[in-house]
Amino acid sequence: MKRLLxxxxxxxxLGLLRKIELDKYGPFVALVVLFVISSLASPYxxxxxxxxxxxRQISYTGIIALGMTxxxxxxxxxxxxxxxxxxxxxxxxxxxxxxxxxxxAIVAAIAVAVLAGSTAGALNGLVITxxxxxxxxxxxxxxxxxxxxxxxxxxxxxxxSTSQLYPKLGMGYLLGLPNPVWxxxxxxxxxxxxxxxxxxxxxxxxxxxxxxxxxxxAIKTAWIKFYSYVIVGATVGITSILLSSRxxxxxxxxxxxxxxxxxxxxxIIGGTSLSxxxxxxxxxxxxxxxxxxxxxxxxxxxxxxxxxGTVKGLVIIGAVLIQRGRRRTx
Amino acid sequence: xxxxxxxxxTQTLVKTEGLAKDFSGVYVxxxxxxxxxxxxxxxxxxxxxxxxxxxxxxxxxTYAPSDGVIEFDGEPxxxxxxxxxxxGITTIPQEFNLVNDLMVYENIFxxxxxxxxxxxxxxxxxxxxxxxxxxxxxxNVPPRAEVSSLSVAxxxxxxxxKAVAFNSRLLIMDEPTTVLTPIEIRILFDLMRRLKAQGVTxxxxxxxxxxxxxxxxxxxxxxxxxxISLDPVEAxxxxxxxxxxxxxxxxxxxxxxxxxxxxxxxxVEGLSVPNLLHDISFSLHRGEILGFAGLGGAGRTxxxxxxxxxxxxxxxxxxxxxxxxxxxxxxxxVAHQIAYLPEDRQGTGILTGxxxxxxxxxxxxxxxxxxxxxxxxxxxxxRKYVKTFDIKTTSVRTRLExxxxxxxxxxxxxxxxxxxxxIFLFDEPTRGIDINAKMQIFxxxxxxxxxxxxxxxxxxxxxxxxxxxxxxxxxxxxRIAGMLADDRVTEEEIMKLATGVTEGGLA
Numbered sequence: 001m002k003r004l005l006x007x008x009x010x011x012x013x014l015g016l017l018r019k020i021e022l023d024k025y026g027p028f029v030a031l032v033v034l035f036v037i038s039s040l041a042s043p044y045x046x047x048x049x050x051x052x053x054x055x056r057q058i059s060y061t062g063i064i065a066l067g068m069t070x071x072x073x074x075x076x077x078x079x080x081x082x083x084x085x086x087x088x089x090x091x092x093x094x095x096x097x098x099x100x101x102x103x104x105a106i107v108a109a110i111a112v113a114v115l116a117g118s119t120a121g122a123l124n125g126l127v128i129t130x131x132x133x134x135x136x137x138x139x140x141x142x143x144x145x146x147x148x149x150x151x152x153x154x155x156x157x158x159x160x161s162t163s164q165l166y167p168k169l170g171m172g173y174l175l176g177l178p179n180p181v182w183x184x185x186x187x188x189x190x191x192x193x194x195x196x197x198x199x200x201x202x203x204x205x206x207x208x209x210x211x212x213x214x215x216x217x218a219i220k221t222a223w224i225k226f227y228s229y230v231i232v233g234a235t236v237g238i239t240s241i242l243l244s245s246r247x248x249x250x251x252x253x254x255x256x257x258x259x260x261x262x263x264x265x266x267x268i269i270g271g272t273s274l275s276x277x278x279x280x281x282x283x284x285x286x287x288x289x290x291x292x293x294x295x296x297x298x299x300x301x302x303x304x305x306x307x308x309g310t311v312k313g314l315v316i317i318g319a320v321l322i323q324r325g326r327r328r329t330x
Numbered sequence: 331x332x333x334x335x336x337x338x339x340t341q342t343l344v345k346t347e348g349l350a351k352d353f354s355g356v357y358v359x360x361x362x363x364x365x366x367x368x369x370x371x372x373x374x375x376x377x378x379x380x381x382x383x384x385x386x387x388x389x390x391x392t393y394a395p396s397d398g399v400i401e402f403d404g405e406p407x408x409x410x411x412x413x414x415x416x417x418g419i420t421t422i423p424q425e426f427n428l429v430n431d432l433m434v435y436e437n438i439f440x441x442x443x444x445x446x447x448x449x450x451x452x453x454x455x456x457x458x459x460x461x462x463x464x465x466x467x468x469x470n471v472p473p474r475a476e477v478s479s480l481s482v483a484x485x486x487x488x489x490x491x492k493a494v495a496f497n498s499r500l501l502i503m504d505e506p507t508t509v510l511t512p513i514e515i516r517i518l519f520d521l522m523r524r525l526k527a528q529g530v531t532x533x534x535x536x537x538x539x540x541x542x543x544x545x546x547x548x549x550x551x552x553x554x555x556x557x558i559s560l561d562p563v564e565a566x567x568x569x570x571x572x573x574x575x576x577x578x579x580x581x582x583x584x585x586x587x588x589x590x591x592x593x594x595x596x597x598v599e600g601l602s603v604p605n606l607l608h609d610i611s612f613s614l615h616r617g618e619i620l621g622f623a624g625l626g627g628a629g630r631t632x633x634x635x636x637x638x639x640x641x642x643x644x645x646x647x648x649x650x651x652x653x654x655x656x657x658x659x660x661x662x663x664v665a666h667q668i669a670y671l672p673e674d675r676q677g678t679g680i681l682t683g684x685x686x687x688x689x690x691x692x693x694x695x696x697x698x699x700x701x702x703x704x705x706x707x708x709x710x711x712x713r714k715y716v717k718t719f720d721i722k723t724t725s726v727r728t729r730l731e732x733x734x735x736x737x738x739x740x741x742x743x744x745x746x747x748x749x750x751x752x753i754f755l756f757d758e759p760t761r762g763i764d765i766n767a768k769m770q771i772f773x774x775x776x777x778x779x780x781x782x783x784x785x786x787x788x789x790x791x792x793x794x795x796x797x798x799x800x801x802x803x804x805x806x807x808x809r810i811a812g813m814l815a816d817d818r819v820t821e822e823e824i825m826k827l828a829t830g831v832t833e834g835g836l837a
Contacts, residue, residue: 197702199695206692209683215640216670216678217692217745218661277683 026322027271027286034293042300050296052177058292059180060239061262062285065270066184066191067235068263069284070228073195075208075276076128076135078232081263083146084120085256089240090150091116093161093250101163109166114237120146121233125226143260154252161248170246180242184285187235192281204228208276265312266291269319291315342404343368343500343531344389349398351384359384359555362398366500371522371532373546373563375539376575377764379722379734380552382535383424386502389533390414390421418499422489422506424762428477435460435473438492463491466524468517481627482509490518494525501525502533507541508762511625511790512825519545537764539568553577576766584797585776590618594652595784596668596753598637601646606632608808610646614753614786617779621799622788623824629808630788631673634755638670639663650753664693669751671742673758673788679742682731686723687712689730689741694748715744720770736767743774754778757788772798792821804828 038045045051064081071078092113099105120142127138153159161167172179195201203224206214214221239259244250270287272279294315298308342365349362359381366372374382387393388400391409399406402417409419428437435456444452444459460473469487477485486509493501507515522532522545536542542549543563551558551574558574566574596614601607607629614620622630635641637648639657648655650666657663663670672678680689687705690712691698698708712726719740723733730738739759746754756775760768775785775798789795795802802819804811804827811827814820 193702197705199699199703202688202692202695202703206681206684209681210677212678213681214692216638216660216672218659218664218749219692220659220661 027269027283027290030269031286031290031293034290038293038297041297044300045297048176052181054289054292054296055181055184056178057295058266058288059178059184060243061259062184062266062288063180063187063239063242064232064235064259065263065266065284065288066187066281067232068267069191069270069272069279069281070195070204071135071232072264072267072272072274073208073276073279074204074225074228075211076225076228077139077264077274078121078124078229079136079139079260080120080124080142080146081232081236082256082259082261083143083150084117084233084236085240085243085259086150086250086252087146087153088113088116088120088237089244089250089255090153090159090252092241093159093244094153096166097162101161101166103165105163106166106169110241113241114234117233117235117237117240118230119233120236121229121231122226124233125229128229129222129226150250150252150255154250156252158249158251161244163248166245167248168245170242170244170248180246183238183242187238188281188285195281200224200227205277205279209278261312262288262291265316265319268316268323271323273323274320287319341365341367343402345401345404346388347399347401349385349388349400350396351381351388351393352396357396357555359388359552360557362557364550364557364560366531366533368531369526369529370547371526371534371545373542373549374533374535374552375537375542375549375571376552376558377736377766379554379736380575380764381555382552383504384555385552386421386504386533386535389500390419390502418497419502420493420496420498420500421502422486422493422504424504424508426485426489428485428488430478431476433474433476434471434480434488437477437488438463438495440492442496459495460491463495466494467491467521483511483514483626486510487514490521494521498530500531500533502535504535505537505762506534507536507538509626515541537762539571542571543568551575572765575764585773587798587800588617588619588776588779589800590615590620590779590784591782592616595650596637596786597647597649597652599647599649601633601636601648602644603632603636603641604644606641606808607636607643610810612803612810612813614784616784617782618801619775619779619785619787619799621795621802621819622786622805623790623792623795623802624805624811624828626790628805628828630805631757632808633805634670634672634757634786634788637663638668638755664749664751667750667752668755669693669746669749669753670755671746671757671759673761680730680738680745682738683729685727685729686716686721686733686741687726690715690726690744690748692745694745694750697748711748712744715741715748719744719774736763739763739767739771743771747778752783754783754785755788756785758790759787760789760791760794768794792824795819795824796821806830 068078068081092109095112096105096109099108124139124142127133128135169179174182195204203214203219206217206219207221207224211221243255266287267279267284268274268287269290270280270283270285272283291312294311295308298311344366346362346364349359350357351359362385374385376382384393388395389409391411391414400409401407407413429440438460439456444455446452457473464471467487467490469484471480471484471487477488480488486506506518510518526532534542534546546563548560549563549566549571550560551571553575593616594613595616599611601610610633624630632641636643637657639659639662648657655666657666687709691708695703698704709726715721716723716726721737721740723737730741733741759771775787779785787795787798796819799819801813801815802824803813804824806828811830814823
């Protein structure tokens with residue numbers, strides 16, 4: 001049923017793209033093309049340091065994007081992740097400082113962060129499933145609430161950790177890759193397993209693709225959706241630890257600002273449908289890397305940082321347009 | 331060219347030559363040469379997957395032909411949805427194309443609104459025109475009713491009104507009567523005759539051969555994408571039509587009626603749902619096929635939904651195998667080994683974006699997963715159903731959107747069955763599927779009851795209820811109007827109870 005493409009009097013390139021199943025490999029093809037262009041455009045691009053740098057930069061929002069993939073596949077959205085990152089980070093640093101900043105204090109801070117993030121997500125999930133408020137509205141509300149609580153907690157200042165040890169977590173490397181990158185990769189592998197090989201993953205897709213059918217198939221749709229918000233909340237907790245330990249502080253006004261946009265963008269660019277039902281973790285990872293490379297190239301070519309948002313916006317809109325073309329042909 | 335045109339306007343409206351369509355190399359329609367005359371009603375019959383839908387989608391521009399030519403008014407045309415609309419080709423689709431949140435008149439004029447100066451909508455004129463249209467259709471649908479509040483039959487009328495409103499020259503109707511009551515079918519047929527008298531050409535697709543016989547001038551038979559025959563309708567009787575569709579001599583449609591046991595497996599007492607169901611009581615015996623007949627909107631679907639935990643009951647008791655059950659959700663129902671095959675297949679039964687295997691195991695996934703899903707076991711189960719139900723699919727990994735309606739229905743069945751039910755609620759299981767698939771489903775239900783599974787069979791096709799069930803409950807306006815058994819299960823008796831008219835004779 002590749003009707004649209006046929007009618008578009010397909011050029012040879014389009015014909016080629018059709019052959020390689022744009023459906024599945026679209027984001028990957030885009031990544032390869034972008035990679036080749038970037039390496040031709042700048043001699044520095046292919047340097048190992050630059051590449052690991054890109055990966056580290058994307059890891060913070062990339063981790064959240066992994067969790068966001070579940071939410072979006074189930075048919076929802078979470079706009080509160082950026083503010084929640086700041087709030088959870090502030091809570092974690094507070095705990096860390098209270099407990100003296102040693103190894104056990106760090107362990108406690110991590111546990112509290114994951115727990116607090118999951119709780120924030122559970123809160124969203126509860127309002128969305130229990131009282132049936134649209135996810136967009138609920139998380140728009142909590143986005144404002146979480147940021148405001150962070151500002152209140154810190155008196156709108158930067159909350160610094162007193163620990164000497166804590167920064168090692170976020171700054172460290174393992175086998176040549178920054179720690180946050182490892183965590184992103186491990187989470188991606190785990191989430192991929194959950195999405196494709198567990199009942200929960202199957203149910204998430206079922207709920208997102210047709211909630212009525214899922215209900216008729218005796219799936220507890222409310223719980224499935226609820227847990228997707230808990231999952232994204234947990235990823236927020238992890239990111240807030242990695243971010244605050246790298247800076248050894250949390251800035252209440254700017255920590256996590258705009259993360260919701262980057263996370264959602266990575267998911268969408270990665271081929272997950274914003275209307276739910278289908279998507280992939282690998283795609284999200286690729287989406288995050290694409291965003292990272294675009295930013296990196298703009299930096300290297302000396303484009304004003306103020307313009308980078310414009311390019312990012314265009315990439316997102318472009319990705320959705322391509323997706324829609326794909327859907328129509330299906 | 332002008333000469334040629336004058337000639338053809340008088341006779342042929344649409345002419346196809348060597349028309350063919352393939353999807354990635356698989357031909358679903360081959361080499362169709364047909365001339366459709368102006369002002370005729372052309373019936374198209376064939377099993378699911380015979381190519382009927384593909385043929386009309388080529389005519390209304392949804393698909394572009396892979397091969398061949400379509401001539402309209404004697405001129406070759408390249409049809410797209412927009413051009414076909416301009417030419418006056420309209421389709422009343424099987425699945426409705428209405429915006430639920432808009433009112434009836436807004437739907438009818440969607441995209442072609444009447445306007446006054448400065449682009450202001452002329453709502454008054456649109457409403458008046460809608461009222462006229464509805465009067466013509468003898469349909470009691472107020473222009474300002476919201477579409478979501480309409481019954482299926484009323485939505486159908488809105489679709490027809492939408493098509494008629496803009497002077498259609500070729501009206502394509504795909505299974506228009508499946509959701510209509512006998513009375514509504516009368517009205518539709520009258521309307522079709524009037525349109526025909528006005529010179530409108532109609533293509534009529536149906537599985538109901540009796541109706542084809544009644545309303546069509548000529549009938550075209552397709553089978554597996556091939557043209558089989560095109561004859562005046564008088565030349566074929568129903569039996570011959572069925573034979574040509576299937577390509578072999580048809581045997582008996584209904585299996586022998588099942589005799590239920592003594593044991594009562596499902597006992598419903600005084601069940602009520604505000605505004606929908608009132609004081610419903612009945613009991614289902616082990617291994618019986620219990621029929622539920624009634625007109626559209628009588629509450630049969632709502633009853634099944636309530637038993638399955640999709641609706642909240644306000645009063646009444648449901649006992650499964652003697653034990654009182656509080657069924658609050660479908661998962662409660664499944665836990666009590668109740669299965670439900672819903673009426674609206676695409677909306678509630680299957681996930682078109684999922685493959686065959688994941689659809690089959692959707693309800694029973696628990697049995698295939700410890701921590702991780704055992705794909706091998708899952709696929710083996712799916713293959714088993716593909717084989718026993720004769721599901722036509724390339725593999726168990728094929729997505730359901732590529733399967734025909736009958737095969738989708740079988741997957742939906744397999745899904746319900748895989749949860750190991752002992753009580754099976756069938757809601758219009760044969761809606762929109764062909765004779766062969768119907769027979770297979772009857773046979774399948776028969777095998778179920780032979781294994782001791784008890785079935786509730788809801789159908790608007792009286793002959794099915796009569797052919798399958800020894801006991802039939804007839805519902806009217808949310809109540810049980812009466813129960814018929816054995817010899818009293820006849821079309822007349824059922825219609826009497828269903829309509830509440832003492833003198834039957836509607837059908």
